[in-house]
Amino acid sequence: MADIARMAGVSISTVSRALAGNPLIPKALRDQIVEIAQTHGYVVNQSARSLRLRKTDTIGVIIPLAYETGQLISDPFFLEMVGRLADEITRRDYSVLLNKVIVTETGWLERIIQSHRADGLLLIGQSTQHAALNAVSGAYKPMVVWGAQLPGQRYCTVGSDNVEGGRLAVAHLAGTGRKRIVFLGAIDAPEAALRFEGYKKGLAEAGIAFDPRLVVPTPYTLEEAKLTVADFLAKDVPFDAAFAFSDIIALAGIGALTEAGKTVPGDVAVVGFDDIVLARHSNPPLTTIRQDLAFGARAMVDLLFRRMAGEDVASTLAPVELIVRGSSV
Structure with a gap:
């Protein structure tokens, strides 16, 4: 110079x-x-410039995985959310630093923050890390998380109304005359627990008794989910409908049902959650609960930049919508 x-x-x-x-x-x-x-x-030298200015012009996008470590960044939900976040971030002339974190020990989030490689963090999902997120929220403000709103939560989230989504799915299936509705998915992670709560709420409103035999803990990846549904089918537990935690699990379920000689929606009606692009192109097209990911990405980035500017902004909950396609009617 x-x-x-x-x-x-x-x-x-x-x-x-x-x-x-x-x-x-x-x-x-x-x-x-x-x-x-x-x-x-x-x-x-951008690294030297960043050190001098204490500003990187970079936003970190983190996918924390604790129990669902087999999920890939190429998972359709992650791909769509990362793409939408990247569009919103680059529109503000910032760069994106993408990081998939397999959580194996405590302090992982503190180490990312202390690296100073980004001016703010966006996390896609809470996994089992609610306590870790709460622990840093007091000292580190420029962070927004996609996920559920939980009791005692101190960090900022953007997410969908998961309980209402589960209720809508079951109400739709019950409205078509289905009485034995399976839940496919985990029930312990934050968003999964709320969708399961909505599932039970929908059953109660339809006057259908809850049957724990119809709860099938199902992995998040396509192949593992398909094997799990196939194993459940082999038990010959009677059912005529399924509500899946995600579209990927729903599509895996349709695959297992088809291979078992059952028709969708003739023998079993299926509803997913997310409305990923694949949902409308499956065979049959998948009925699903749509999350407005475009709104979600805009809200996450907007809230993050406001927090980076020193504002104390609240969490946001987006409505969901039932999209009826051929897998359920």
């Missing part, structure tokens, strides 16, 4: 401002300095 300043006949600080695009430097002089820098192969 000193060499460029000498060649341009200006101060080092003027070179620094010009290369940063500062409008206080006349455009002709900025262009001259940039041309000299390019000619002599000068590149701004």
